Amino acid sequence: MTNLKTTTTLFFFLFLIVMTSLPSITLCDEKLIESTCRQTPNFNLCVQSLKSFPGSATADVRGLGLIMVKVMQSKANDAINKIRELQRSAPSPALTSCASKYNAIVVGDIPEANEAFSKGMPKFAENGANDAANEATFCENGFNGRSPLTQQNNAMRDVAAITAAIARQLL
Amino acid sequence: MLSWQRTAFHFQPDKNWMNDPNGPVYYKEWYHFFYQYNPNDAVWGDIVWGHAVSRDMIHWLYLPIAMVPDQWYDANGVWTGSATILSDGQLVMLYTGSTNESVQVQNLAYPADPSDPLLLNWTKYDKNPVLSPPPGIHYRDFRDPTTAMLTSEGKWRISIGSKINKTGIALIYDTEDFKNFELKNGWLRAVQGTGMWECVDFYPVSSINDVGLDTSAYGDGVKHVVKVSLDDDRNDYYAIGSYDEKLASFLPDDVKNDVGIGLRYDYGNFYASKTFFDPSKQRRILWGWITEYDSECVDRTKSWASLQGIPRTVRLDRKTWSNLIQWPVEEVNSLRLRSSEFKDLKAKPGSVVPLQVETATQLDIVAEFEVDKEALETTLPESDTDYICESSGGASGRGALGPFGLLVLADAGLSEFTPLYFYVSKGLNGSLRTTFCSDQSRSSVATNVNKKVLGSVVPVFGGEKLSLRVLVDHSIVESFAQGGRTCVTSRVYPTRAIYGAAKLFVFNNATDATVTASIKVWQMNSAFIRPYHPETDT
Numbered sequence: 001m002t003n004l005k006t007t008t009t010l011f012f013f014l015f016l017i018v019m020t021s022l023p024s025i026t027l028c029d030e031k032l033i034e035s036t037c038r039q040t041p042n043f044n045l046c047v048q049s050l051k052s053f054p055g056s057a058t059a060d061v062r063g064l065g066l067i068m069v070k071v072m073q074s075k076a077n078d079a080i081n082k083i084r085e086l087q088r089s090a091p092s093p094a095l096t097s098c099a100s101k102y103n104a105i106v107v108g109d110i111p112e113a114n115e116a117f118s119k120g121m122p123k124f125a126e127n128g129a130n131d132a133a134n135e136a137t138f139c140e141n142g143f144n145g146r147s148p149l150t151q152q153n154n155a156m157r158d159v160a161a162i163t164a165a166i167a168r169q170l171l
Numbered sequence: 172m173l174s175w176q177r178t179a180f181h182f183q184p185d186k187n188w189m190n191d192p193n194g195p196v197y198y199k200e201w202y203h204f205f206y207q208y209n210p211n212d213a214v215w216g217d218i219v220w221g222h223a224v225s226r227d228m229i230h231w232l233y234l235p236i237a238m239v240p241d242q243w244y245d246a247n248g249v250w251t252g253s254a255t256i257l258s259d260g261q262l263v264m265l266y267t268g269s270t271n272e273s274v275q276v277q278n279l280a281y282p283a284d285p286s287d288p289l290l291l292n293w294t295k296y297d298k299n300p301v302l303s304p305p306p307g308i309h310y311r312d313f314r315d316p317t318t319a320m321l322t323s324e325g326k327w328r329i330s331i332g333s334k335i336n337k338t339g340i341a342l343i344y345d346t347e348d349f350k351n352f353e354l355k356n357g358w359l360r361a362v363q364g365t366g367m368w369e370c371v372d373f374y375p376v377s378s379i380n381d382v383g384l385d386t387s388a389y390g391d392g393v394k395h396v397v398k399v400s401l402d403d404d405r406n407d408y409y410a411i412g413s414y415d416e417k418l419a420s421f422l423p424d425d426v427k428n429d430v431g432i433g434l435r436y437d438y439g440n441f442y443a444s445k446t447f448f449d450p451s452k453q454r455r456i457l458w459g460w461i462t463e464y465d466s467e468c469v470d471r472t473k474s475w476a477s478l479q480g481i482p483r484t485v486r487l488d489r490k491t492w493s494n495l496i497q498w499p500v501e502e503v504n505s506l507r508l509r510s511s512e513f514k515d516l517k518a519k520p521g522s523v524v525p526l527q528v529e530t531a532t533q534l535d536i537v538a539e540f541e542v543d544k545e546a547l548e549t550t551l552p553e554s555d556t557d558y559i560c561e562s563s564g565g566a567s568g569r570g571a572l573g574p575f576g577l578l579v580l581a582d583a584g585l586s587e588f589t590p591l592y593f594y595v596s597k598g599l600n601g602s603l604r605t606t607f608c609s610d611q612s613r614s615s616v617a618t619n620v621n622k623k624v625l626g627s628v629v630p631v632f633g634g635e636k637l638s639l640r641v642l643v644d645h646s647i648v649e650s651f652a653q654g655g656r657t658c659v660t661s662r663v664y665p666t667r668a669i670y671g672a673a674k675l676f677v678f679n680n681a682t683d684a685t686v687t688a689s690i691k692v693w694q695m696n697s698a699f700i701r702p703y704h705p706e707t708d709t
Binding site for chain 2: 100101107108111116118119127128131134135141
């Protein structure tokens with residue numbers, strides 16, 4: 001009986017020694033998504049946005065940037081849909097101006113950022129993403145405080161800022 | 172749309188996006204200029220090599236696109252490169268290609284017909300790439316090969332920028348045929364914390380006279396300049412120092428002003444710059460890319476983006492020994508039309524004086540300012556905190572001895588104006604410090620434009636008057652303070668101070684000192700930059 005107890009205790013201690021000498025897997029092996037998102041203005045939104053896209057788990061930083069550009073595209077589409085809806089019920093010059101700004105995002109900034117990440121010139125991805133954030137801000141400012149697009153503009157700005165921060169990590 | 176923003180005498184394509192200057196070279200009595208160009212949009216993308224020629228660096232004629240991404244080794248971009256003229260007059264071009272897998276490689280190209288002075292067609296070497304990223308260098312941190320210099324061993328030596336973690340470096344390669352290269356041990360120079368070194372430029376300057384030097388010059392009376400474009404902050408930096416050909420290494424004269432942490436060619440909008448040696452006039456000429464300072468939405472609306480600065484000669488300042496002097500090429504003077512002169516104009520503290528000059532959108536201005544001597548002597552020293560343009564709040568912030576200078580692209584009601592000003596301050600030990608700023612904060616009532624105040628300190632010797640030269644061209648303002656010791660390029664987008672409504676003023680917003688100004692202003696002609704016509708263009 002003593003032998004069994006000793007053996008068990010021995011195994012227990014051995015187990016402890018082995019477990020405490022193994023590297024702490026969760027801390028030192030943080031996934032790329034988390035470490036990339038830590039260097040953006042909005043960690044939670046960044047992680048959530050990336051993880052909602054297939055392929056993000058195995059992407060490199062450049063790949064994560066490309067995924068964020070897709071997220072930007074989706075937020076831009078949300079804004080454009082909302083603008084169209086509002087133009088039917090309550091058209092205004094501010095709304096028309098927003099339409100052209102979001103058009104610029106979709107036709108200019110997003111393809112630019114996409115090409116820049118793909119071809120390896122992240123500086124222009126940063127430019128395009130920063131510009132998209134600015135366009136959303138200009139759209140919002142055009143309403144002088146009574147914007148019907150605040151949610152969409154904020155969403156656009158936030159994901160664009162994350163995209164720009166990812167581009168900066170590649171410089 | 173927004174056609175009043177287009178320039179009259181600065182190089183820009185008819186439409187769409189441009190960035191880095193590429194392969195500038197003098198060949199068979201033409202100045203050649205190539206540039207990163209997007210033929211399809213007014214934002215960066217689909218990059219090809221645009222091409223233009225000129226007899227005088229000012230009157231440019233557009234030629235067809237020179238190179239497109241049509242090989243696997245440049246499928247994702249025909250990026251920046253440099254020209255080298257060999258000893259027998261042959262021209263070779265090295266440029267960075269982004270391969271179909273986005274690997275940065277260096278490729279060789281040469282004129283398809285070397286006897287064609289227009290260099291219309293280019294042949295890519297059939298065994299490209301000639302250089303791939305070496306071990307230890309990331310495949311996306313290897314671009315922008317320089318013009319080659321001939322070593323005393325008879326080999327051609329180039330530099331390519333890169334980085335190791337956050338240390339910017341310049342690699343050195345030697346070659347005999349531009350097809351096989353030998354990587355030299357060590358870097359030309361490395362500086363921690365500067366990040367990726369883009370568009371490295373490496374060239375000699377004379378320390379005994381003002382003449383430009385061939386890129387291969389070496390030995391007595393020669394100092395060297397290493398210049399980089401920093402990806403991290405989009406500015407161009409240079410350092411003056413000594414180059415050891417045997418060790419293939421560069422040591423700056425002042426380590427505090429090492430490559431990437433010291434002086435800039437220009438304290439405003441100026442990036443990806445590149446020099447070349449002009450043998451016809453024995454001068455070194457600097458090209459710089461001037462991007463837009465408005466939104467990309469507007470760029471797409473107006474269908475174009477970016478300018479090149481007016482080419483500048485570069486030489487060592489043999490008074491200060493610590494900076495370069497840049498000055499617009501003399502050929503720009505050929506655009507001068509009528510002039511107006513204002514001698515000994517006294518501007519009291521708090522004054523704004525209009526200068527009658529007809530249209531004020533295309534101007535060459537040469538001005539001298541003298542601060543009232545008594546004010547200089549009697550002003551109490553301020554604290555030793557330096558005046559910094561960026562945080563100064565601009566020309567509206569009054570000091571005893573500044574700001575004073577010019578208001579360009581201003582409307583009569585002063586709702587829009589761009590101050591270009593000197594700010595003199597007296598330190599605690601009584602010594603004077605002069606700063607020059609270009610203030611974009613009131614340049615336009617539009618909200619989607621850059622409103623920063625740009626500039627830097629200017630070295631001024633005792634006895635020197637403060638001097639300023641300005642080239643105004645619709646939406647670009649290039650300022651050269653103290654003969655080109657400190658240069659600041661601004662992009663401004665007035666909505667009211669355009670065409671005939673644009674005016675010019677002298678102002679003095681100092682509280683204590685009267686300023687005496689002597690100013691000469693020329694109307695500038697257009698350079699009529701247009702496509703080359705074989706029948707009429709020679």
